[in-house]
Amino acid sequence: MNVLLQGDHASAPTSFQALILALTLAYIFGQMIAWVYVYTHAGVSYSRSFVVSLIVLPVLVALVLIVMANNVITAFGLIAVFAVVRFRNALRDTLDTCFVLAVIILGTACGTQKFSSAIVGGVAVSGLFVFLWMTASGTRHRFDLILNLRWTRSAAELTAVSHLLTRHSLRVHVANQHFGKGTEAANLSYRVLLRDPSRAAELLSELAELPGVDRVASVQAADESEI
Amino acid sequence: MDPRILAPIPTPPAQRWREVRLLYLPRIVFALAVLLVAWLWGEALAPATLVAEAEIAGADSRATQAGVVAGLKVALHQKVRAGEVVGHIAAANPRLLDATLAVIRADVAMLGATMAGATDRQRVALELERMQLDWMGHRVERAALQGRLQQTEADLARTEPLHRAGLVTEEAYTQLKITRDSLVAQRDETNRMIARLEPILSGQNALNPTAAELSGESALAAAIKVQEAKLRLAEEQLSPVPLVSPIDGVVSLVLRREGEVVVAGEPVLRVTATKPARLTGYVRQPLAFDPKPGMTAEIRTRSTPAKVALTTVTQVGVALETISPTVLAAMHLPPTPTPETALRVEFALPASLGLKPGEHVDVVVR
Numbered sequence: 001m002n003v004l005l006q007g008d009h010a011s012a013p014t015s016f017q018a019l020i021l022a023l024t025l026a027y028i029f030g031q032m033i034a035w036v037y038v039y040t041h042a043g044v045s046y047s048r049s050f051v052v053s054l055i056v057l058p059v060l061v062a063l064v065l066i067v068m069a070n071n072v073i074t075a076f077g078l079i080a081v082f083a084v085v086r087f088r089n090a091l092r093d094t095l096d097t098c099f100v101l102a103v104i105i106l107g108t109a110c111g112t113q114k115f116s117s118a119i120v121g122g123v124a125v126s127g128l129f130v131f132l133w134m135t136a137s138g139t140r141h142r143f144d145l146i147l148n149l150r151w152t153r154s155a156a157e158l159t160a161v162s163h164l165l166t167r168h169s170l171r172v173h174v175a176n177q178h179f180g181k182g183t184e185a186a187n188l189s190y191r192v193l194l195r196d197p198s199r200a201a202e203l204l205s206e207l208a209e210l211p212g213v214d215r216v217a218s219v220q221a222a223d224e225s226e227i
Numbered sequence: 228m229d230p231r232i233l234a235p236i237p238t239p240p241a242q243r244w245r246e247v248r249l250l251y252l253p254r255i256v257f258a259l260a261v262l263l264v265a266w267l268w269g270e271a272l273a274p275a276t277l278v279a280e281a282e283i284a285g286a287d288s289r290a291t292q293a294g295v296v297a298g299l300k301v302a303l304h305q306k307v308r309a310g311e312v313v314g315h316i317a318a319a320n321p322r323l324l325d326a327t328l329a330v331i332r333a334d335v336a337m338l339g340a341t342m343a344g345a346t347d348r349q350r351v352a353l354e355l356e357r358m359q360l361d362w363m364g365h366r367v368e369r370a371a372l373q374g375r376l377q378q379t380e381a382d383l384a385r386t387e388p389l390h391r392a393g394l395v396t397e398e399a400y401t402q403l404k405i406t407r408d409s410l411v412a413q414r415d416e417t418n419r420m421i422a423r424l425e426p427i428l429s430g431q432n433a434l435n436p437t438a439a440e441l442s443g444e445s446a447l448a449a450a451i452k453v454q455e456a457k458l459r460l461a462e463e464q465l466s467p468v469p470l471v472s473p474i475d476g477v478v479s480l481v482l483r484r485e486g487e488v489v490v491a492g493e494p495v496l497r498v499t500a501t502k503p504a505r506l507t508g509y510v511r512q513p514l515a516f517d518p519k520p521g522m523t524a525e526i527r528t529r530s531t532p533a534k535v536a537l538t539t540v541t542q543v544g545v546a547l548e549t550i551s552p553t554v555l556a557a558m559h560l561p562p563t564p565t566p567e568t569a570l571r572v573e574f575a576l577p578a579s580l581g582l583k584p585g586e587h588v589d590v591v592v593r
Contacts, residue, residue: 015529017533020267021267021268024260024263024264028257028260134252137253142249163232166232166235167233167234168236170246195235195236195237195242196236197242198239
């Protein structure tokens with residue numbers, strides 16, 4: 001461990017407790033802002049990668065300022081490198097920008113001989129990217145299946161459908177209900193999080209056999225994405 | 228239970244793990260991150276009230292007379308004890324001393340010449356005086372030899388590393404050694420001569436204490452005494468003055484090397500105590516609190532791993548003082564055109580920290 005901590009060849013010695021504190025605190029604030037964004041977002045354009053970027057960017061900024069260590073020359077160098085990459089590549093996705101920024105920062109850390117910071121920062125940032133991918137961070141209203149069916153019996157008897165859906169699902173969300181004029185028939189749309197996605201076909205066949213259910217259709221649910 | 232409610236199908240472990248991973252893991256990691264930050268903040272990185280320095284206790288070993296540094300026995304980082312002789316300061320100008328000795332020699336010769344024409348009784352007494360003058364002559368000779376020998380030894384010490392590096396020829400180096408050996412032999416011979424005459428003279432003086440008076444030349448006896456005093460002074464000037472360490476510690480700085488000329492009072496070595504005496508910090512303006520002796524403070528080292536210990540305030544300055552440059556540097560403050568003044572606070576040194584002299588620590592005053 002000591003060998004790792006002695007790898008920063010910079011004018012001011014790096015405090016690794018401060019480095020860990022800075023990165024962790026940056027992650028906490030990024031995650032907080034991302035959650036606030038997810039719960040308060042009201043527009044139609046929602047992007048999961050943007051939410052992930054909100055979590056990663058504070059960590060990257062904390063790391064870049066540690067690497068720069070009040071060195072104006074390093075700061076200019078970093079900006080110049082980023083400008084060159086950005087100028088030659090149109091980065092549409094903010095998460096792509098974060099990845100580019102991460103590699104530039106780690107390269108700067110190596111170039112300024114802050115090897116220990118580069119190792120700690122590299123492991124921390126890579127781990128964060130993997131963690132956010134693993135936990136599908138930024139995903140809203142996660143469901144496996146969208147079920148569309150036509151119900152021909154009375155609305156009061158819909159509990160039969162509900163019971164069947166509850167048997168197969170951890171979470172059920174009624175996305176749409178359309179009752180026609182002068183008829184009891186209704187078009188229903190459900191979003192379901194399945195208990196066992198491999199038994200989705202079983203759910204569909206049980207629904208089809210349920211009296212009052214007509215025309216069952218399913219669509220694989222995808223994340224809400226940027227429009 | 229409602230018979231219409233259907234039994235839920237079993238959820239496979241992989242599916243349960245997916246739920247944990249996507250739903251609970253981010254919250255768990257977030258909570259752990261908060262705990263980690265709280266721990267780091269409280270245990271290791273709480274903002275310090277002030278920065279303090281383990282004060283360096285040091286003293287200079289200074290030349291007590293002008294001369295040449297000779298026989299420096301210590302090197303950098305060598306341990307020394309208070310009063311230990313660490314080197315010598317040899318007389319500055321051997322030529323001046325040679326000249327002084329030449330004057331004394333001439334005076335002694337002149338006194339010998341003025342003894343002609345005395346009576347038999349007086350002649351006996353005068354013979355004794357002549358013997359005394361001879362003895363003094365030998366001492367002058369010895370002093371001169373001593374001066375030349377010191378110079379030659381200093382030259383030899385300086386030349387030795389040059390000779391090893393091949394910068395001085397073997398011939399020149401050998402010549403120096405021969406000169407040194409020759410001077411040593413001459414000095415030893417003179418010493419033997421002085422040692423032989425000394426008991427004879429002291430014995431004669433004891434038997435015939437009025438010998439000087441019998442010479443009938445009290446002025447001559449007085450002149451001999453003057454020359455003897457002068458000779459003693461020259462001998463004292465020629466003998467090297469020891470350079471002593473003022474305190475127990477380690478040689479932290481060698482300011483003058485062997486062979487260098489120093490003036491009286493000039494520092495030759497800096498000796499630093501191996502343990503600091505106290506911790507000194509400064510409360511910057513505006514004073515955030517009023518420090519008082521006896522207040523508890525937490526000391527955190529900046530080394531890895533960081534050590535923490537409790538201590539107390541021992542002394543508080545009465546006026547605002549300029550912050551020590553080394554403490555100021557440790558504060559990582561932006562440079563200011565004028566020196567900053569602050570309130571000096573001294574803390575007892577916690578022995579468990581094992582601080583080195585000059586080490587910086589962060590202090591949290593509770």
